[in-house]
Amino acid sequence: MRDLLTVEEYLAELLLLVRPDDRCESVPLAAATGRVLAAEVASTASIPAFDNSAMDGYAVRFADVVDAPVTLSVVGDVPAGSPLDPAAGPGECVRIMTGAPLPTFADTVVPVEHTEVQPGAVVVRVAPARIGQHVRRAGEDIASGAVVAGPGAVLTPARLGALAAAGIVAVPVRPRPVVAVCATGDELVTDGSTLRRGQIHESNSVALAAALERDGADARRSLPVGDAPDALAARLDDLVTQGCDLAVLTGGASVGAYDVVRDVLTGAGGTFRHVRVQPGKPQGWAVWQGLPVVSLPGNPLSASLSYEVFVRPLLDHILGRPGVAWFGAVAGSAWTSPAGRRQLLPVRLGTDGDGRLVAVPSHVRGSASHVVTSLADADGIAAVAEDVDAVAPGDLIQVRWL
Numbered sequence: 001m002r003d004l005l006t007v008e009e010y011l012a013e014l015l016l017l018v019r020p021d022d023r024c025e026s027v028p029l030a031a032a033t034g035r036v037l038a039a040e041v042a043s044t045a046s047i048p049a050f051d052n053s054a055m056d057g058y059a060v061r062f063a064d065v066v067d068a069p070v071t072l073s074v075v076g077d078v079p080a081g082s083p084l085d086p087a088a089g090p091g092e093c094v095r096i097m098t099g100a101p102l103p104t105f106a107d108t109v110v111p112v113e114h115t116e117v118q119p120g121a122v123v124v125r126v127a128p129a130r131i132g133q134h135v136r137r138a139g140e141d142i143a144s145g146a147v148v149a150g151p152g153a154v155l156t157p158a159r160l161g162a163l164a165a166a167g168i169v170a171v172p173v174r175p176r177p178v179v180a181v182c183a184t185g186d187e188l189v190t191d192g193s194t195l196r197r198g199q200i201h202e203s204n205s206v207a208l209a210a211a212l213e214r215d216g217a218d219a220r221r222s223l224p225v226g227d228a229p230d231a232l233a234a235r236l237d238d239l240v241t242q243g244c245d246l247a248v249l250t251g252g253a254s255v256g257a258y259d260v261v262r263d264v265l266t267g268a269g270g271t272f273r274h275v276r277v278q279p280g281k282p283q284g285w286a287v288w289q290g291l292p293v294v295s296l297p298g299n300p301l302s303a304s305l306s307y308e309v310f311v312r313p314l315l316d317h318i319l320g321r322p323g324v325a326w327f328g329a330v331a332g333s334a335w336t337s338p339a340g341r342r343q344l345l346p347v348r349l350g351t352d353g354d355g356r357l358v359a360v361p362s363h364v365r366g367s368a369s370h371v372v373t374s375l376a377d378a379d380g381i382a383a384v385a386e387d388v389d390a391v392a393p394g395d396l397i398q399v400r401w402l
Helices: 007-015 157-165 204-214 229-241 260-267 300-319
Strands: 025-028 057-060 070-078 092-096 108-111 115-118 121-124 147-149 170-173 178-183 218-221 246-250 271-275 282-288 291-296 327-331 342-351 357-361 380-384 396-401
Touching (some): 007 271, 007 282, 007 300, 057 070, 057 121, 147 157, 178 204, 204 218, 229 260, 229 282, 229 291, 246 300, 260 282, 260 291, 291 300, 300 342, 357 380, 357 396
Parallel strands (some): 070 092, 178 218, 178 246, 246 291, 327 357
Antiparallel strands (some): 025 170, 057 092, 057 108, 070 121, 115 121, 271 282, 282 291, 327 396, 342 357, 380 396
C-alpha cells in the first residue's frame, strides 16, 4: 500500500482497530446527558395522556358559541392537575386552565381574551374558528407504546425531556469508552512554571481530554512522557493494565531524529502514514498488547483537527451513533490552500444578507499547525478539497460544527 493516503483511506485503516461495543448499562435520566442509547425506548403513556386545554379560558360546546356573541352560565372550575369532570348542560360552560383535563361534555375551548366575565356567567365575544379549537387531544404527540428514541440516539437535553414526559426514569446506554490521552516530548511543561528556552506549556492533552469527554468518552489524561523509548513503553504497558479501550498519543509521529513515538510503535508492528491533509500530514497507529493506539501530530492545531477527523469517528463506531454531518457553506473571505492536500481550517460561521451560511477563517494564520488560539475562536471546521489551491469569497466549501 502506498505511503500517501487520502483522509478516507487512512480513516478506513483506523476503523479496523475498534469495533462496536454491544454492552449495555442502565442509568437514570439525570445521569444520561450525552450518552448513547443501546436499545429503543418506548413511551409508557400517551402524550398528552388525556384531552386537555391549550389555553386559559372556558370549556364549551362548539354548538353553544358558534353564533357568538353569546352569554353562558359558568357552572364549574377545572385547574391544571384537577381530577374533576364537571357536567354542564346546554348554555353552560366551565372555566378551565391550560393543561387541565377537558370535561367530558366539552369539545372546544374559548380563550379568556375572547370573553368578558360577568357574575356567574361569561360573554363569549369571538366564536371559535372550528370545533376542537385550543384542545390538545390525547396521544397527538405520541401514543403509548410508540418508540421515543432508538439505538444510536444521543441523549440531548431535548431528547431527555421527551423521555421524561413519556414516563421513562432510566435508559439503556452504551458504556463510555475509556480513552487514555498522553502527550510526548521533553519540551512540555505542565505546572505553569516559567518556561526555559526551548520549553512550551503542554496543551494537547487538555484539549483532547475535553473533546473526548464532550464526545462521550471517559478520558484518562496522564502526565507527558519525555523523549525516552523506555519511558513511553512503560507508559503504554501501564495503560494496558488500566483496561483502556483506546490510547491517543500526541507528538513524535513524524520522521525527525527524536520522534520517539514513531520509533517505539513501529518497533511493535505499528504503521505510520503520510495523509493528504493539512494540517496533520504525519499520522500513525499500532496495537500495543491488545490496546489500540492512535498517534497524532504534536502541533496543537494539527492534534485537535486530527482528533476531529480521525479519533471522533472511532468513538462514533464504538458507540454505534451517526457521525458528525458536513454541509455546504460559502467562503466569506479569500485564502490559499495547499494543492494535493485537503485543508482543514477553523472557521467562524454566520449568515449574510441573503441568508446564506458563511464561513470565515478564525485566525489570520489560517490553518498553521502551531496556532493554538484559532480553534478557541472557531465554532466550525471547513474542509477545502485537494484539487483547490485558492478559495475566493462566495466559493462553496464543506463545513461542520465543532
